[in-house]
Amino acid sequence: MLRPFPLLALVSLPLWLAACSDPAAQNSGPAPRVVMTATIQPLAQSTxxxxxxxxxxNEVPVAFQVSGRIAERLVEAGQPVQQGQLLYRLDPKDLAESVRVAKAAQAAARASLQTVQAEKRRTEQLIKQRFVSEQAKDQVELRFNEAKANLDRANAQLQQAEHGLTYANLTAGSDGVITDVTGEPGQVVAAGQRLGALATAQxxxxxxxxxxxxxxxxxxxxxxxxxxxxxxxxxxxxxxxxxxxxxxxxxxxxxxxxxxxxxxxxxxxxxxPAQNQQVLVPLAALDERGQQPQLWTVTDGKAQPHAVEVVALNAQSATVRTELPADSRIITLGTHLLEPGMAVRELKP
CATH class of the missing domain: 2.40.30.170 (Efflux pump adaptor protein, beta barrel domain)
Known part of the structure; x- marks a missing residue:
């Protein structure tokens, strides 16, 4: 009795060999990767x-015009003040010492000028009597101008020191409210250092x-x-x-x-604004490879990445900021296996 199975195998063998030797079958390439997609959801809240x-x-910084050590603070944050009201006071010792030094420098400069003036008068008399040359007169004139300039500088320094003594009291420049204070008694501050702010408008x-x-x-x-x-x-x-x-x-x-x-x-x-609105996507759709998180879409049968900014995450979803339209469909699984331009096929529901 003949068995059919060997005969069937002999008949199928040529067909199987022909399929193996078919170049078209060998060069067809890998099949497109099947992917699942979903539509991104705009957040209902865009606020x-x-x-x-x-x-x-209008807030005006409160600061001293001179350096020194704070001796007293007379205001608190939130306190209304009137124009001219005292806010801070510096220790006047150093400022008073500066005035004394400036007065001494002024006296020395004045004495020096008086000496040169007397020398100038004597030189002028000697020139009339022809006991000295005109060159001596020029030298005395030069020393006189220098002594006069020194006195002018000493007068300016004394005036500045006296003004500095009056700057030891820091007062409000206008009516308003002290919005904050940072200076404390005993603190050494520099000229112009901010010690608070005065709100000058209602x-x-x-x-x-x-x-x-x-x-x-x-x-x-x-x-x-x-x-x-x-x-x-x-x-x-x-x-x-x-x-x-x-x-x-x-x-x-x-x-x-x-x-x-x-x-x-x-x-x-x-x-x-519209460009700042956020969308909600499945957490698995977020691909965090590379330097910036990204989402993947299907364009003409190929996977394409789109950079996004992650705003918030939870166990199931991610809130991201993206330029993709709100109705775009994105790949939701296996994004870590995708490459730009990879052939994919969307799985229809």
Missing amino acids: LTLTGVVRAR QSEIEVQLPEHIQPPQTGSADFAGQSLQLKLRSAAGSADSASLTRQARYSLNEQPAELALGRVLAVQLQL
Whole structure:
């Protein structure tokens, strides 16, 4: 009895050999990688919430015009002051000593000038009698001019020292509120060193510190005593602070509540521009290889990376800032295996 299986194998062998020798079958290349995709979701909230501080529109630094040791501080932060009110007092001992030294220098310069003047008169008499030459007169004239200049300099130094003695009392230049104080009794300070600030205007505004990558929005609002105060951008720093990596912005208030004290901290909401809006993506879609995190999209059957900025992470998702449109589809799994231009095939649901 004949068995069919050997016969079937003999018939199939040529076909199998032909398939193995087919160049088209050998050069077809790897199949496109199958990937799963999802649509990125824009965050429903496009408002940035920050902490703002109530500031006066005009603040004048408080500082001495001379160096010295603080003997007394007469104000506290938040205290209203009137023009001419005493704020700080320096120890006058060193300043008074400077006046005494300047007076001594002035007396010496005056005596020197008087001596040269007498010598000049004698020389002029001797020249008339032809006992000395004209060259001697020139020398005496030179010493006289030098002595006169020394006296002028001594007078100026004495005047400066006397003014410095009056600068030992630091007073308010105008009515206002002391917003902060940094000087303490016993502290040695330099001329011009900031010891506080005097708010000189009644108009208040809100100061906020924005992340360096965000352009200050034009409008916003602040919560105060159960009401929403409308804000409008007045000024913004041209660049970010290198230490804090934040950018200062100040917003004017449409209303000025009387109870809104300087230095008060408020919650501020700022409407972000479109370029600053954030999107939510699956955590597995985030590829952190390279120098910057990235997302992958499918373009004409090929994987393409797009750099993003990570704002926040949780166990399932990531909040990122990206230039991709809100309805873009991104690859959600296996992104660490992708390369730019790799052939991929989107798995249809």
